[in-house]
Amino acid sequence: MFKIKKQLFIGVDFGTAVTKIYLQEAGIVEEIPTVIALNRRTRGVLAIGEEAKKMIGRNPMNIDVVRPVLKGVVVHFDEALIFLESILDRLKREYLSLLGVKLIIGIPLDLTEVQKKGVIDVGLGSGAKEVYLIEEPIAAALGANLDIEEAKGILIVDIGGGTTDIALISLGGVVLGKSIRIGGDTFNEAIINYLKSKFGLLIGEGQAEEAKIKIGSIVNNRGEHFLVKGRDILTGLPKELHFTSQHLRESIAEHLEEISGVLKDIVNLAPPDLLSDISQYGVYLAGGGSLIHGLNNFLEREIRLKINLIDDPRYAVVRGLGKVLEDINHYRKYLINV
Ligand SMILES: Nc1ncnc2c1ncn2[C@@H]1O[C@H](COP(=O)(O)OP(=O)(O)OP(=O)(O)O)[C@@H](O)[C@H]1O
Numbered sequence: 312m313f314k315i316k317k318q319l320f321i322g323v324d325f326g327t328a329v330t331k332i333y334l335q336e337a338g339i340v341e342e343i344p345t346v347i348a349l350n351r352r353t354r355g356v357l358a359i360g361e362e363a364k365k366m367i368g369r370n371p372m373n374i375d376v377v378r379p380v381l382k383g384v385v386v387h388f389d390e391a392l393i394f395l396e397s398i399l400d401r402l403k404r405e406y407l408s409l410l411g412v413k414l415i416i417g418i419p420l421d422l423t424e425v426q427k428k429g430v431i432d433v434g435l436g437s438g439a440k441e442v443y444l445i446e447e448p449i450a451a452a453l454g455a456n457l458d459i460e461e462a463k464g465i466l467i468v469d470i471g472g473g474t475t476d477i478a479l480i481s482l483g484g485v486v487l488g489k490s491i492r493i494g495g496d497t498f499n500e501a502i503i504n505y506l507k508s509k510f511g512l513l514i515g516e517g518q519a520e521e522a523k524i525k526i527g528s529i530v531n532n533r534g535e536h537f538l539v540k541g542r543d544i545l546t547g548l549p550k551e552l553h554f555t556s557q558h559l560r561e562s563i564a565e566h567l568e569e570i571s572g573v574l575k576d577i578v579n580l581a582p583p584d585l586l587s588d589i590s591q592y593g594v595y596l597a598g599g600g601s602l603i604h605g606l607n608n609f610l611e612r613e614i615r616l617k618i619n620l621i622d623d624p625r626y627a628v629v630r631g632l633g634k635v636l637e638d639i640n641h642y643r644k645y646l647i648n649v
């Protein structure tokens with residue numbers, strides 16, 4: 312049975328790792344890995360989301376597994392379009408909309424006009440009648456229930472899958488911002504490289520992510536370990552290792568230092584009044600990459616500012632998109648014109 316809606320007003324957080332979807336008056340309705348598997352020859356779609364993600368590193372020659380968003384930016388337009396279209400089709404099967412689909416899509420800071428236009432085209436190509444863009448840090452701050460309209464500095468850090476976006480917001484705008492190409496997926500790569508160079512053990516991306524999430528902490532957690540299984544690079548034979556929080560800490564230390572270095576730069580550049588706000592209220596941490604236990608304390612020690620963890624940090628951006636589309640008249644001013 313169809314549910315009838317005047318229009319489908321949808322928020323799309325096109326993440327490097329996971330796409331999250333908010334539907335007006337329904338909330339967050341989808342969370343799907345941004346991965347698509349295609350037949351190499353015919354380009355026919357074989358799998359989307361979780362099923363396609365499982366194929367990474369396991370695909371035969373005739374299957375292409377594509378991640379349409381790289382480091383926060385849509386790079387494979389055709390695949391991004393098919394991906395979004397399939398999500399919208401699913402929603403259209405559930406809801407009959409009289410006026411069609413309207414989208415608000417989150418974009419990282421510093422996109423070029425061409426890149427913004429590309430995102431709009433993906434939205435329109437996937438079947439939407441209207442497409443609006445909004446900067447992700449603004450959405451993340453709204454999703455964290457912060458009052459971005461006050462004359463008060465808010466420093467928000469979104470450690471996603473492919474990027475870490477750092478933005479200083481005041482009076483509804485981004486005063487200073489920087490996006491660096493480090494995120495949870497970079498941590499996975501770091502784990503792979505660490506095990507290879509330190510133990511001569513070769514593991515795949517899936518194992519690395521599982522180890523990271525299962526251990527989930529850079530603080531010593533009483534001998535807890537996760538058994539990673541891979542191959543000995545010298546003998547080519549199977550090899551196992553008990554992966555621990557210490558391994559995780561050593562693997563990603565360099566990246567955490569880089570994040571804290573950029574945070575320090577932003578803090579150094581902050582106008583004095585905003586800096587005093589940050590000192591008083593601290594920094595807000597969003598994004599799935601921030602779910603590693605102890606990461607906040609590490610940053611706190613490095614930058615000597617309080618770090619606040621946002622609830623359900625992976626959904627901060629999409630919750631913000633939801634807030635905007637539920638009260639579009641109020642929040643229209645934050646939408647970007649292309
Ligand atoms: N419990 C967890 N512990 C550690 N890392 C996690 C956990 N859950 C998810 N992650 C990591 O969070 C990342 C995804 O986070 P998020 O959904 O915020 O990214 P994204 O929005 O897809 O990426 P981006 O914003 O960079 O485009 C992945 O790298 C994933 O491995």
Ligand SMILES: [Mg+2]
Binds near residue numbers: 471
């Ligand atoms: Mg994100």
